[in-house]
Amino acid sequence: MTADVRYPTSSRTLDNGLRVVVSPTPGLGVVAVNLWYDVGSRHEEPHRQGFAHLFEHLMFQGSRHVKSGDHFALLQGRGASLNATTSFDSTNYFESMPAGVLDLALWLEADRMAYLDDVLTQQNFDNQVDVVAQERSQRMDNVPYGTVFEKALPLIFDPEHPYGHLPIGNMQHLADATLAEVSAFHARHYMPNTAVLSIVGDVEDSAAFAKADMYFGHIDSGEAPKRELPPALPPVGEVRRANFVEDVPAPAVWLASRLPVDAPDSRELAAVELASSIVGDGETSRFHRRLVRQDELALTAGMGINPLIAGNSLGLGSVRALPDRDLDEVVATVEEVLETFAADGPTEGELAVARAQAERDWLDDMGTAAGRADAISGCAMLFDDPEALNLRLPLLRSITAAEVQEATQVWLLPALKAQVRITPSGRARDADPLSAAVADGAGVS
Amino acid sequence: MTVMEHPPAVPPAVDWSFPSRREHRLDNGLTVLVYNCPGQFVVTVSVLFDVPLSGEPRDREGVAGLTGGCLTKGAGGRTAEEFADAIAVCGADVDASASPDGFGVRLSVPLVRLSEGLALMADMVQAPTFDEAEFAQQKRQRLQEIEQSASYPQHVAVEQLNAALFGAARAARPVGGAADTVAQVERADMVAYARQHFQPSQATVVAAGDFAGVDPFEAVSEAFAGWQHVGGDRLPGEAATVVADRRVLLVDWPEAPQATVRVGGRGITRNDARWPAMFVANFAVGGSFSSRLNTVLREEKGYTYGANSGLDTGRHGGLFTVATAVRSDAAAESVGHIVSILEAAAGTINADETATAIRAVTDSAALGFERAGAVVGRVEMLLNENLPLDHVDANLSRIRRVTPESANEAYAGVLDPGSLIFVVVGDAAMLRPSLETLAYAPVDVISPPRR
Numbered sequence: 003m004t005a006d007v008r009y010p011t012s013s014r015t016l017d018n019g020l021r022v023v024v025s026p027t028p029g030l031g032v033v034a035v036n037l038w039y040d041v042g043s044r045h046e047e048p049h050r051q052g053f054a055h056l057f058e059h060l061m062f063q064g065s066r067h068v069k070s071g072d073h074f075a076l077l078q079g080r081g082a083s084l085n086a087t088t089s090f091d092s093t094n095y096f097e098s099m100p101a102g103v104l105d106l107a108l109w110l111e112a113d114r115m116a117y118l119d120d121v122l123t124q125q126n127f128d129n130q131v132d133v134v135a136q137e138r139s140q141r142m143d144n145v146p147y148g149t150v151f152e153k154a155l156p157l158i159f160d161p162e163h164p165y166g167h168l169p170i171g172n173m174q175h176l177a178d179a180t181l182a183e184v185s186a187f188h189a190r191h192y193m194p195n196t197a198v199l200s201i202v203g204d205v206e207d208s209a210a211f212a213k214a215d216m217y218f219g220h221i222d223s224g225e226a227p228k229r230e231l232p233p234a235l236p237p238v239g240e241v242r243r244a245n246f247v248e249d250v251p252a253p254a255v256w257l258a259s260r261l262p263v264d265a266p267d268s269r270e271l272a273a274v275e276l277a278s279s280i281v282g283d284g285e286t287s288r289f290h291r292r293l294v295r296q297d298e299l300a301l302t303a304g305m306g307i308n309p310l311i312a313g314n315s316l317g318l319g320s321v322r323a324l325p326d327r328d329l330d331e332v333v334a335t336v337e338e339v340l341e342t343f344a345a346d347g348p349t350e351g352e353l354a355v356a357r358a359q360a361e362r363d364w365l366d367d368m369g370t371a372a373g374r375a376d377a378i379s380g381c382a383m384l385f386d387d388p389e390a391l392n393l394r395l396p397l398l399r400s401i402t403a404a405e406v407q408e409a410t411q412v413w414l415l416p417a418l419k420a421q422v423r424i425t426p427s428g429r430a431r432d433a434d435p436l437s438a439a440v441a442d443g444a445g446v447s
Numbered sequence: 448m449t450v451m452e453h454p455p456a457v458p459p460a461v462d463w464s465f466p467s468r469r470e471h472r473l474d475n476g477l478t479v480l481v482y483n484c485p486g487q488f489v490v491t492v493s494v495l496f497d498v499p500l501s502g503e504p505r506d507r508e509g510v511a512g513l514t515g516g517c518l519t520k521g522a523g524g525r526t527a528e529e530f531a532d533a534i535a536v537c538g539a540d541v542d543a544s545a546s547p548d549g550f551g552v553r554l555s556v557p558l559v560r561l562s563e564g565l566a567l568m569a570d571m572v573q574a575p576t577f578d579e580a581e582f583a584q585q586k587r588q589r590l591q592e593i594e595q596s597a598s599y600p601q602h603v604a605v606e607q608l609n610a611a612l613f614g615a616a617r618a619a620r621p622v623g624g625a626a627d628t629v630a631q632v633e634r635a636d637m638v639a640y641a642r643q644h645f646q647p648s649q650a651t652v653v654a655a656g657d658f659a660g661v662d663p664f665e666a667v668s669e670a671f672a673g674w675q676h677v678g679g680d681r682l683p684g685e686a687a688t689v690v691a692d693r694r695v696l697l698v699d700w701p702e703a704p705q706a707t708v709r710v711g712g713r714g715i716t717r718n719d720a721r722w723p724a725m726f727v728a729n730f731a732v733g734g735s736f737s738s739r740l741n742t743v744l745r746e747e748k749g750y751t752y753g754a755n756s757g758l759d760t761g762r763h764g765g766l767f768t769v770a771t772a773v774r775s776d777a778a779a780e781s782v783g784h785i786v787s788i789l790e791a792a793a794g795t796i797n798a799d800e801t802a803t804a805i806r807a808v809t810d811s812a813a814l815g816f817e818r819a820g821a822v823v824g825r826v827e828m829l830l831n832e833n834l835p836l837d838h839v840d841a842n843l844s845r846i847r848r849v850t851p852e853s854a855n856e857a858y859a860g861v862l863d864p865g866s867l868i869f870v871v872v873g874d875a876a877m878l879r880p881s882l883e884t885l886a887y888a889p890v891d892v893i894s895p896p897r898r
Contacts, residue, residue, distance in 0.1 A: 008489060031461060031813040067452050071746060075737040079803040080811025098817075100810050105455040116450075134747025138704040140752050140772045146598045220450055245619075251598040285519075285531040295527075295584065301591050324591060347764065358538035362557055363673055365489050370817050387678060 007395070009364065009390045010376055012086040012207050016215055018223040019195025023378050024210040025389040026086040027371060033101045033203035037111050038094040038379035040229070041191040043171065044164030044312055050179060051136070052171015054064060057187050059130040060093065062086075066117035070126055073110055080106065088169045091311055091318075094379060098372045101204040109200075116221045117186040117190055127181050135173045142170065146250040147322075151420055154258040154318060155419035157242045163231060164312040182435045193224035197379035200388075201377040203371035232313040235260050237416035245423045252301070253329045253425045257319035257336070259417035264309035266368065266390035266397075268382060273401050273409035278305045280348050280406070280412065282319055286355050288339050289321070295445050299327050305417075319417055328422055337418055340379035344415050347407030356406075360398050418426060456884045460810040465839040466655065466744040466822055470663050475674055476648030478841075480826060481663045482655040483626035484633040485751030490558050492565065492657030492667075495830050497651075499762075501617040501685035507632045507734045508617075509624020513585055516554060518719055520545040520581040523570030527581050530567070539564045542570065547618060548684060548762040548831035549660045555820060558656055561663075561778045565670035572645050573674050577612065582634045593626045597641055600700055600872040603895055604709040607696055608870045612766070614690040622873070647674045649681055651825045655819040687764030693888045694868045699875035700897055706778035706873035710785065714758050714765030715861055717832055723845040724857035729758050729778070730804035731854070732792045733769060739788050739804075740769065748784070750777040767862055775873055782869055789864035796854045804854075809843050885892035 013026045021397050063068035077084050082099035097107045142148035152168050159166045199218065201210040237260055262270040282289045282305025287440075289303035305319035323332050348356070367373045368391075381390035466482040472480065481870060503510050503532075519534075519541055520527040534541055539556035541564075556564035597600045606621060613619035624632070632829055652671065654663050689712065726734075733740035734862025744754040754771035773781040816822050829838050871878060875892050882890045 030486070032461060032817055065452075067450075071737060071742065075803070077452060078735055078737060080806050081460060081807055081812075083811065083814055098814050100460040100813060102458040102460055103810075106457050109451060109455050129746065129749040133745055133752055136705065136750065136772070136774060137752040139774075143704040144600060144707070144772065209732070217451075249598070252593040259465065274777075284535065286528075286535045291528065294588075297586070298587070301588065301595065346625060351536065355535040356531065358536055362538035362540070362555075363487060365557060366555075369819075370486055 003365045006084070007239065007368070008156065008392045009368065009378070010219060013380055013382070013388050014211050015220055018192060018219065018221055019226075020214070020218050021198045021222075021382055022211060023198065023200045023216040023382050024205070024207050025200070025374060025378060026206055026210075027203050030371060031101060032098060032203040032371050033104050033201065033205050034096065034098040034375040035111065036094055036096040036102070036179065036200040036202070036375035036379040037049070038092055038198045038383045039192060040196045040202070041093050042089050042091040043167065043169035044090050045191065045227070046171070048162065049175055050183070051167045051175050052173070053179060053183070053187065054093055055171060056085050056134050056176050056179070058088045058132060059134060060095050060127065061114050061118065062120060064121045064132065065114040065128040067113050068110060070121070071260055072113070076110065077103070077107060078265065082107065084442065085328065090165055090169060092380070092383065094376065096372060096375065097371070102399065104201070105213060105217070106203060106366040108213055110211055112217040113192070115197070115218070118192070119190050122181065122184060122308045124181055127184065131179070132178060136137070138170050138173060139269060146248075148422060150256050150318055150424065151318065153244055153246065153376050153422045154420070157244060157260045158238055158260050162345060165310065165314070165316060173442045181389050183335060189224070190227060194217070194218060194221050195223045195224065196226045197378045198382040200375040202375040202378065209340070231311065234263055234313045237413055238419045240414070240419065242420045243423070244421070247427050248424050250424055250426050252323055252325040253327065253423070254322045255329055255333055255336075256422040257417040258420040259413065261307055261315040261317045261319040261413050263313055264311050264315050264384070266385050266387065266393045269397070269401060269405060270409060271309060272397050272404040274317070274413050275277050275307060276356040276361065276398070276401055277348070277410045277414055278307050278317060279307050279359060281343060283356075286352075288317075289336070293321060293332070293335060299323055299332050301337060305343050316412070317417060325426070329425065333421070338381060340410070340415055340418060344407065344410045347403050347410070350403070357398050361395060364394055452567055453779055457874055458590070463813045465816065468836060470786070473647070473668055473672055473705070475546070475672065476676060477671055477674065478651045479664060480651060480653045481759050482653075482826070483658055483824050484655050484819045484822055487556055487656045488558055488653065489818045489819065489825040490561055492554045492556075492568065492652065493823050494552045494568065495651050495653065495827055496644055497649050497830070498550050499623065499679060499682055499684035500545055500547045501638075501766065501887070502644075502682040504636070507628055507636050508620060509589065509629035510549060510632045510636045510640050512623035513582070513589060513632055514547055514640050516545035516573050516585040516589065517577055517582055517637060518571045520585065520735060521565070521576035521578050523574045525539070525570070526576070527578065534564075534669075537563050537567075537571040537600055539567070541571065542567065545622065545722050545871060546831065547622065547687070549827070550762075551766055551827060554766065558658065558661060561661060562666050565666055565702055569670040569674065575641065577634060577638055577641070579634055582637060586629065586632065587597050587708070589623065589629055593621075593623070593629065599898060600703060603698060604707045604870045604872045607698055607893065608709045608868060611696060611868045611870070612691050612692060613687060616687055617685055617759075618687040618764070628862050634694050642677065646676050648676050651830055653823050653830075655822040684763050687761055689764070689766065691868050695882055695888045695890045696707050696868065696870045697875050697879060697890050697892045698870060698872040700893055701874055701876070703775065703873045705772050706775050706878060707772045707777070708770070708781065708870055709870045710769035710867050711864060712767045712867040713761070714767040716762070716765045717760050717838070717842070719765070721857040721861060723842060724849045724853040725861050726758065726808070727801055727804040727846065728792070728796050728854040728858035729756055729767070729848045730807065731800035732789065732858075733755055735804075740785065741789060744771060744773065744781055745785055746775070750781050754826065761831060764804045770880050775877060777883045778873055778878050779885045782871065782887065783885050786864055789862065793859050794866075796857050796858060798851050801849060801851045802853050805846055805849060808846055
């Protein structure tokens with residue numbers, strides 16, 4: 003439906019193993035840098051959950067030639083936007099800025115890749131442990147339903163699985179960590195040959211490669227950890243429930259599922275994505291029409307997926323019920339919706355809508371240099387193919403109704419097996435005796 | 448290879464201008480503004496009505512928001528579900544909502560489906576169905592959202608702050624109405640609201656995107672030319688004046704894991720001559736990651752994930768705000784730091800901070816308006832606040848001329864750190880003694896109805 007849009011790239015690998023990918027947009031005035039390291043929460047030791055993310059914070063606390071706080075101050079003072087994120091599979095550092103600020107950004111990134119631990123103090127370290135604890139409170143603990151993702155993971159992955167815990171991690175583990183572990187983590191995971199550097203926007207190929215070499219070329223390569231990925235797990239086969247009673251305004255249920263592993267040419271995952279969109283994305287979705295509109299059981303209902311590379315991706319459906327509704331009735335209706343969809347497959351209209359929305363989302367994501375740099379880094383790091391982003395539109399257009407139906411039967415229906423239910427504490431006494439019985443813990447059964 | 452020990456020099460940023468505007472007026476009085484944004488293949492179009500929220504009947508507040516919700520629930524002979532399908536299959540997204548100074552209908556759609564998207568958008572404003580059952584469902588959902596929002600400390604903090612700041616003015620009350628007024632709204636109120644306000648002569652269409660191969664004026668004209676003026680006249684707005692003085696409101700949230708803090712005080716509008724200088728001063732004090740507030744509360748003390756200050760503006764008034772969420776046992780100390788940082792800033796905004804703020808703001812403009820949606824959003828703001836359409840460039844050149852002296856003068860003239868309202872949502876039993884000891888102002892404890 004959309005005129006063909008492609009983003010060409012060129013790639014070089016520096017002598018030290020740093021992969022550099024460039025995608026110019028002449029005349030844009032803006033350039034984006036995305037430095038993606040092959041380390042995420044799945045690489046953490048079991049007693050240090052959250053360390054990769056804490057480490058990401060410490061990368062802003064200065065390096066050999068950069069004072070603490072200067073990374074933000076120097077770049078923001080030149081009109082840049084910058085940040086970093088840590089996820090299950092990766093940690094990436096990114097900045098977008100006027101084209102003339104590119105050298106500064108590369109110099110800053112190179113300095114902390116090469117010499118982070120020269121300047122880090124116990125005080126900086128303790129400070130960021132505190133900041134991360136407040137980040138967790140603000141995002142999760144002080145928000146109704148805010149910890150549900152953490153509650154859902156154990157239903158689909160064992161604790162020792164790479165995705166058995168969230169990137170935000172365990173605050174006690176972080177409080178127990180030491181400064182020495184920071185140096186060790188940097189030495190183990192941060193080096194040119196565990197990173198991809200994308201430079202996208204108003205810069206020419208040759209100039210971008212020359213700058214990458216100038217700022218990163220002197221950094222020694224290291225011994226990169228071997229990428230070890232667990233085997234794919236089948237969908238959850240038996241019923242797994244976790245019930246909680248909390249200070250929330252209304253009962254709600256989440257459905258967690260193991261999904262096919264991410265790959266740019268995975269027809270199976272693309273079919274799951276389209277199926278999930280038809281079931282749970284927006285006002286045209288089956289969940290919304292049945293649960294919110296027709297039966298008025300829920301205030302919101304949706305389903306989303308998180309593409310990942312270690313054996314499985316993961317999916318999460320959610321239904322926020324109206325306060326006086328019975329969760330058993332809600333779940334029975336969800337079951338009926340999913341079973342009907344699995345039995346009948348999508349209509350032509352539904353498939354067209356799901357494709358159109360996925361295409362629009364992709365075009366939207368690619369609408370900034372930062373968005374393109376992130377996609378290019380991810381494709382290069384995870385799939386060793388920086389141009390894999392250009393496979394997405396043709397892939398989406400080629401998925402058939404039969405593939406969507408099969409994906410629903412194989413991967414989405416089992417989501418009913420793994421359920422997290424949260425009911426309001428104010429109502430627990432009279433409404434849901436089962437929930438009241440497990441009120442004091444992570445009642446995973 | 449040698450290692451560079453100092454940061455490389457940065458050349459002066461290339462001059463940037465807001466995307467140039469093309470303007471056209473249709474025979475029915477509709478103004479059309481078009482901005483070409485190369486590479487933006489998802490186009491954004493907004494129809495903005497010049498209607499103040501204070502025009503809602505006092506006992507029916509929320510009618511504007513409900514009207515917004517119902518505009519997407521059927522139009523042009525399509526039922527709600529047919530309409531949603533028609534939008535979605537274009538890869539489009541629409542929404543309609545009321546804000547204090549205007550009512551906006553927004554469309555984003557891939558360029559190749561622009562005509563279809565515009566036709567649907569035109570149906571929304573010219574021929575909404577306003578089905579009775581859809582209205583009733585919207586109203587039930589809105590009442591449910593209001594009830595559930597009482598469980599979110601961040602939401603409660605802002606509602607309490609506005610109520611304390613603005614006295615009897617519309618700005619004191621929730622944009623979407625409160626439970627008691629939403630409950631009063633009937634379908635007929637919504638029909639009357641739309642009939643009075645949705646007039647082509649009171650509307651502006653703003654479109655931005657990469658229009659290669661498409662004439663956006665022709666596309667807009669085709670969709671909207673048949674729209675006729677039928678209803679009432681423009682309403683004047685209402686001043687949003689801060690009437691409150693120095694106060695600490697402690698909203699009791701037993702066992703809250705964190706204290707949520709929102710602060711408000713008198714600010715200025717964007718057409719105030721002091722605006723550029725005040726903007727620079729705020730950037731230094733709390734408007735950036737490296738600001739004084741964030742440096743102390745996050746990077747030195749570790750009390751919070753972030754603390755910032757801002758300048759909220761509207762057509763009829765402005766507000767200075769501070770927002771943070773802090774470790775509960777450090778709440779009173781954090782409030783104390785906020786007050787002392789704001790006090791200490793008077794007369795001390797220095798040359799470095801001024802130069803940094805000016806560069807940060809002027810040099811980031813290209814980045815801030817990379818997306819078509821951001822361009823339309825800014826033009827909506829200009830229209831809402833009744834500012835000239837060349838305001839973005841003119842404001843940037845005024846910001847370039849700000850000096851430490853003018854920043855300090857504006858800050859001292861605008862902000863009175865001694866007359867702020869602090870709302871703290873947290874465990875009152877734990878926080879009250881230390882907040883009282885701090886003695887910024889008497890502490891009033893509120894126990895909100897909470898689900």
